Amino acid sequence: MFPIPIDKWKPVTRRAYKLTLPLALLIWLLPMIAVLVTSVRSTEELSEGNYWGWPKHFAMFDNYREALTTSPMLHYFWNSVLITVPAVVGSIALAAMAGFALAIYRFRGNSTLFATFVAGNFVPVQVLMIPVRDLSLQLGLFNTVSALILFHVSFQTGFCALFLRNFIKQLPFELVEAARIEGANEWTVFFKIVLPLIRPALAALAILVFTFVWNDYFWALCLTQGDDAAPITVGVAALKGQWTTAWNLVSAGSILAALPSVAMFFAMQKHFVAGLTFGATKG
Known part of the structure; x- marks a missing residue:
């Protein structure tokens, strides 16, 4: 009726859970990470089409001030x-x-x-x-x-x-x-x-x-x-x-x-x- 505690799971199931949990968390956080990285990009980088790469120039203070x-x-x-x-x-x-x-x-x-x-x-x-x-x-x-x-x-x-x-x-x-x-x-x-x-x-x-x-x-x-x-x-x-x-x-x-x-x-x-x-x- 109630969920079984993780420490009582079978070893294979517990190991799979511990491996997939960080991956699921990363997928869940991807939109927020993308917004956060975009907020520190410069306008020139976005004009050049650099949407997914690592920012070459950080413009965090300029973007937030603007x-x-x-x-x-x-x-x-x-x-x-x-x-x-x-x-x-x-x-x-x-x-x-x-x-x-x-x-x-x-x-x-x-x-x-x-x-x-x-x-x-x-x-x-x-x-x-x-x-x-x-x-x-x-x-x-x-x-x-x-x-x-x-x-x-x-x-x-x-x-x-x-x-x-x-x-x-x-x-x-x-x-x-x-x-x-x-x-x-x-x-x-x-x-x-x-x-x-x-x-x-x-x-x-x-x-x-x-x-x-x-x-x-x-x-x-x-x-x-x-x-x-x-x-x-x-x-x-x-x-x-x-x-x-x-x-x-x-x-x-x-x-x-x-x-x-x-x-x-x-x-x-x-x-x-x-x-x-x-x-x-x-x-």
């Missing part, structure tokens, strides 16, 4: 911060309360509501493109940071509620009953007992939602026009020229856009792993 100065990259970056941080906080806050209600309370329609959260995660976002865009125009939110925050909170809350409901469901219900007997109200139970116990899950979920929202390109392209509210994912696409494209600048901009997500993961890696393994064992 990527930051030829377009309002810092403006795009700030827009992404303004969109991502409230979206992460809002979706996790709403999902924590919804997950608490779905996991703790017994009421008519509980299973139906939970099934709705589950089913919503299987709806392709492309199907909602036209209705969401029309709704943003009717509400006067088109091409605003508020629109992206609102719709990211709406779409991420379902996944977050499903995620947190399952974690809260694993907590001993006796803790909640004991707090109620001691006279604690529901908000006290939620803030003083449940939230501290699911802190690893909240940290893991914050990393996931941050990555989803920060790297979003689809909704940023549908709900923005111009540079006023465009996030950094749209800003990288703006580095493409009308007739020719400086791929070294596009690659440099892509690396800059990916750095916050990577940095946040490594900064919270311990909490992320703890959140994924939360409740996996029972003492």
Whole structure:
């Protein structure tokens, strides 16, 4: 039922696994390596057709400086911060309360509501493109940071509620009953007992939602026009020229856009792993 530990595999299988794992990892990292190498190539090399060879002249500082100065990259970056941080906080806050209600309370329609959260995660976002865009125009939110925050909170809350409901469901219900007997109200139970116990899950979920929202390109392209509210994912696409494209600048901009997500993961890696393994064992 459960995977067999590697040290208990047959010697031939274990040796084959250790030999193929680095190869699979290299293949998986090839696109990122190609982007990273292209970001340090000079424009002359790309004009000569040197796309795959080792760079003859490193132009890392020139490329990254030009990527930051030829377009309002810092403006795009700030827009992404303004969109991502409230979206992460809002979706996790709403999902924590919804997950608490779905996991703790017994009421008519509980299973139906939970099934709705589950089913919503299987709806392709492309199907909602036209209705969401029309709704943003009717509400006067088109091409605003508020629109992206609102719709990211709406779409991420379902996944977050499903995620947190399952974690809260694993907590001993006796803790909640004991707090109620001691006279604690529901908000006290939620803030003083449940939230501290699911802190690893909240940290893991914050990393996931941050990555989803920060790297979003689809909704940023549908709900923005111009540079006023465009996030950094749209800003990288703006580095493409009308007739020719400086791929070294596009690659440099892509690396800059990916750095916050990577940095946040490594900064919270311990909490992320703890959140994924939360409740996996029972003492």
